Amino acid sequence: MDQSYRDLPLLINQWANVVRWEMRTRLFLRTSEFLWQEGHTAHSTEAEAIRETELMLDVYADFAESFMAVPVVKGRKSAGERFPGAIETYCIEAMMQDGKSLQAGTSHFLGQNFAKAFEVKFTSKEGKLDYVWGTSWGVSTRLMGALIMAHSDDEGLVLPPKLAPIHVVIVPIFRNEDELNKVTAAIDPIIKSLRQLGYAVKFDNRDTHKPGFKFAEWELKGVPVRLAIGPRDLENGTVEVARRDTKIKETRKLQDIAGEFPSFWMRFRKICSRRRLRSGTV
Amino acid sequence: MITEVNSYAEFKRVLDEKTGFVSAHWDGTLETEIAIKDETKATIRCIPLDAKPESGVCIIRENLRIEGFCLPGLTKILGLFTLFDK
Numbered sequence: 001m002d003q004s005y006r007d008l009p010l011l012i013n014q015w016a017n018v019v020r021w022e023m024r025t026r027l028f029l030r031t032s033e034f035l036w037q038e039g040h041t042a043h044s045t046e047a048e049a050i051r052e053t054e055l056m057l058d059v060y061a062d063f064a065e066s067f068m069a070v071p072v073v074k075g076r077k078s079a080g081e082r083f084p085g086a087i088e089t090y091c092i093e094a095m096m097q098d099g100k101s102l103q104a105g106t107s108h109f110l111g112q113n114f115a116k117a118f119e120v121k122f123t124s125k126e127g128k129l130d131y132v133w134g135t136s137w138g139v140s141t142r143l144m145g146a147l148i149m150a151h152s153d154d155e156g157l158v159l160p161p162k163l164a165p166i167h168v169v170i171v172p173i174f175r176n177e178d179e180l181n182k183v184t185a186a187i188d189p190i191i192k193s194l195r196q197l198g199y200a201v202k203f204d205n206r207d208t209h210k211p212g213f214k215f216a217e218w219e220l221k222g223v224p225v226r227l228a229i230g231p232r233d234l235e236n237g238t239v240e241v242a243r244r245d246t247k248i249k250e251t252r253k254l255q256d257i258a259g260e261f262p263s264f265w266m267r268f269r270k271i272c273s274r275r276r277l278r279s280g281t282v
Numbered sequence: 283m284i285t286e287v288n289s290y291a292e293f294k295r296v297l298d299e300k301t302g303f304v305s306a307h308w309d310g311t312l313e314t315e316i317a318i319k320d321e322t323k324a325t326i327r328c329i330p331l332d333a334k335p336e337s338g339v340c341i342i343r344e345n346l347r348i349e350g351f352c353l354p355g356l357t358k359i360l361g362l363f364t365l366f367d368k
Contacts, residue, residue, distance in 0.1 A: 073284075073303065075328025080312045093327045099301025101327045 003122045008132065009052070010042040018140075028145030029102070036140035042115070042132035044122060049133035053109040056137040057090040060105035068143065069160035070094045070150045072104060087111035096149040104146050110134035151245075157222025158244050161265045167199040168261075169218045171211050173230025180205060186234050186254070187227075193258045219244060225264055227257065290341040297322055305330075307338035314340065 003010075019033045039056060043049040057074055064072045077089040086108040094104045115121070115131035124130050151158040161167055170187055174180040184205065194201050202223070204214050211228065218226055226242040233239055239254045243264060252260065284303040287293045296304050304324070308314055319325050 073328060073330050074332070075330040077328055078310075078312075078315055078326045080315045081326065090331075091328050093303075095302060101303065103327070 156220030
């Protein structure tokens with residue numbers, strides 16, 4: 001396939017399921033079938049291809065740190081661990097709670113090696129035929145394994161706010177329908193203002209399960225913040241706040257609670273990075 | 283998260299007691315990578331991009347002085363499934 005330099009760069013990105021024969025599988029980390037995102041690009045110059053390789057490494061590192069709250073080390077692989085055929089393999093390595101490293105994403109500068117193997121040429125500005133400069137990069141559902149291993153504990157998932165499908169779960173404490181109605185009336189404006197602020201709120205008013213069961217269930221699912229409110233709170237104008245990351249429970253003023261969420265998030269991020277550091281130095 | 287070491291004894295002690303990343307000088311050869319892996323199960327994860335070139339002595343071949351080589355990060359191995367392996 002010969003193309004002109006005007007057609008370059010060629011930037012292809014796709015999501016695909018991959019099936020591999022694995023001797024020993026490991027949940028999320030090395031499964032026989034997994035979903036990944038892979039990119040393959042072709043450039044007219046070496047410098048541009050290297051820039052692309054580095055750009056994608058930064059995209060992956062930023063996603064891991066800003067969205068997953070998982071700090072990573074950016075680096076180059078040694079010759080022994082380089083992707084076969086690549087000139088340079090860049091990677092992000094994440095430290096898990098057990099003190100072991102997990103490769104969370106890779107970005108390869110392929111030089112002209114693959115272009116030569118597959119005869120991928122283009123016509124340069126000077127009118128000469130030349131091989132394209134390639135890159136390829138990818139992340140997979142392994143990132144979910146990284147997320148779980150980096151943050152979770154024996155009670156279940158601990159999800160960072162930016163990835164949590166539910167930010168806050170509200171569990172009403174009640175003995176009868178009358179009490180539930182009163183709690184609902186008091187919490188309703190809070191739910192509305194939280195939603196207006198962009199938070200995903202779940203109001204768990206099921207009467208089929210006791211509060212303790214609900215607490216454990218939402219902890220298992222990693223919801224970052226839980227609010228519990230009962231008749232006594234209504235009298236005092238308070239609410240119980242339980243954070244999933246620190247497991248700290250506090251009683252706060254109901255009317256102020258929506259405004260406090262940004263500080264919960266800030267602290268979550270700090271605690272994530274501190275916990276990560278601690279796990280590496282214990 | 284990253285502990286810097288200057289000898290193989292220190293290197294092995296960190297792996298036993300603290301784990302996490304260990305930053306050490308290394309001669310850059312595959313033989314040394316394999317020797318370290320065989321003895322300690324630690325693998326070279328990467329040569330950090332922000333590592334400043336620094337002179338030092340390879341922790342295995344102590345008579346081999348390395349001039350201006352980067353500090354590779356090493357740690358215990360975990361699932362060597364790489365995204366683009368064969």
